[in-house]
Amino acid sequence: MNAEAAARDITVAVVRAKEQPFTIERARLRGPRSDEVLVRVLATGLCHTDLIVRDQFYPVPLPAVLGHEGAGIIEAVGPEVKGLKVGDHVVLAYGVCGHCRQCSSGHGAYCEDFYGQNFGGSGVDGSNAIEDAQGQPLHDHFFAQSSFATHALARESNAVKVPEAAPLELLGPLGCGIQTGAGAVINSLKVGAGSRFAAYGAGAVGLSAVMAARLAGAAIIIAVDVVPSRLELARELGATHVINSREQDIVEAVRAISPGGVDFALESTGRVDVLEQGITALAKLGVIGVVGASKMGTLASFDVNNLLMGGRTIRGVVEGDSVPQVFIPQLVELYLQGRFPFDRLVKFYPLEQINQAAEDSARGVTLKAVLRMPG
Template structure:
């Protein structure tokens, strides 16, 4: 069928809205008419020279929309179902069977490549050329996306479908890390480094878990102010602070160190500060690949501290996304406050606004004109 998609033609080029031919859903696949799709920093990885996914590509992996067709064998959703499109996974490898689909043995190939002719891809441009699609099992920077049935999560009516896409990755990552991995609990302390979409989602999750200290650390005053509105109990403006100064401020606020911490910055010096500010036996999670090398003093982990990487909040999307919607309904996870919507045709402006920090989370609306 003929769809419209924002196509990345060159690593450093602008996105272009194009007509694209997309195949009908095959076995265990669904076609989803996209109501809105979040813009995540991971969508910018193909801008890096040498990255495994090569343009031309249709990106986008925080889609939400309505199922308009189903392939053979699909039983969990039907035409008309409202769904959020999350990351792809195989469902049968040891990690998937054990309830950790983010660590699926084929995660990279399924999510970070973009299928082309060589790999069963089924998106073509007007000249018949193959376009990489099904990025994260979807490619939702488009009017429609072909998704695997197992990575679409049904959602209830009565919620703003066009805003739910970020629950698939950014909000899932922040909240999943807090709930599932760090297990932030009532009366405990946590520090969240970086107050972007993932960090602020973690702040909201920690507040909803009734942590006693929720400390947000960032260099942008406006984001720290928003963190306070979203449930942070304290903030640290790290502008001009050394690693040691950041750690000592967080330790002082938390009366000796935090039980847990989450780094969303990927900055090595921030990770060093976060580990230094943990109490004995504390755990720090890393949600993004850290740029460069993390330097830790030789005795940094001696008191039983743990540093762990976390992909996609180690979440099971079918379980966590409905829970996040329920928390939103209760007013305890107001993730919509992170969002600014743009027509899909303004995707390049959305990218620029996220890069400048003016927008925390862009959501692109296909077909919108304003």
């Protein structure tokens, strides 16, 4: 396909400066090359990572088109694409190099070039695919997609085909937030039947972990948060106990529910004080997974002897250790069976209300905002 002939005008949400609102703009997107696919985006999830990049917790170059939980329909493919075709329904996941030691061993979430592939602000060749209305390049390829847009370019390796029977506009969050929470429980921590689990933070990631822990057969599932409505929903989704950390000491409350502590835990708030308490509340041989993103350089502390003498483990987790082409279809099937009702986390907004969606997410009013793209 002639890439220049396929270039098109699109609508995008742009971050132009640190901590500034998104602006809705017209832009120009080139067509797909090599292993790329052009996707007409139906809807994109708004993730905490989009907001911390907007605020420059991570040094992504601006101005940029963010968005990394896209779902849509393929409209064109590059000449090297072999397994996808026009008309396929896809969920867009994260980018990987595909050939480093980690990628080659099935651990693409820990790709040696993960930061460059997902936060570099350009394609692997250093070029940009999007220009603004003045012909100036916009930093893009965010998570190999930049899907706060009516159309996005992804690569075959991060475009995951899903069944047409599934509600496509709902599925975007499976590409990051939902697979992170569920995957951390199933793939990373390997929570087992009869075990004791705590989710620190009952946002979209934490509640996905709660649902996954229920699927895994955990006997005790504790959700910790400060928002009563989130804790109520956590109970409905599978939590056996909830803790409002504004009203109770986390460590004391966890140990009162689960004497000796919990076997597994997931920290998704990005708050150092919560992480430190989560480590303390682990049982012997317990493992805590860390998925909450903080500013670069953030340090946490723990009692070395508590870690050593108890055989406890602190484990960083990226994207739920998932292989998206395997895990995302599994989550879709569980959803269609009614066993993984992540739709209960979602609230839809039109793209032009992205700043309201961001505000509602930051305030805890909305668990998982999903932006519908204009027709």
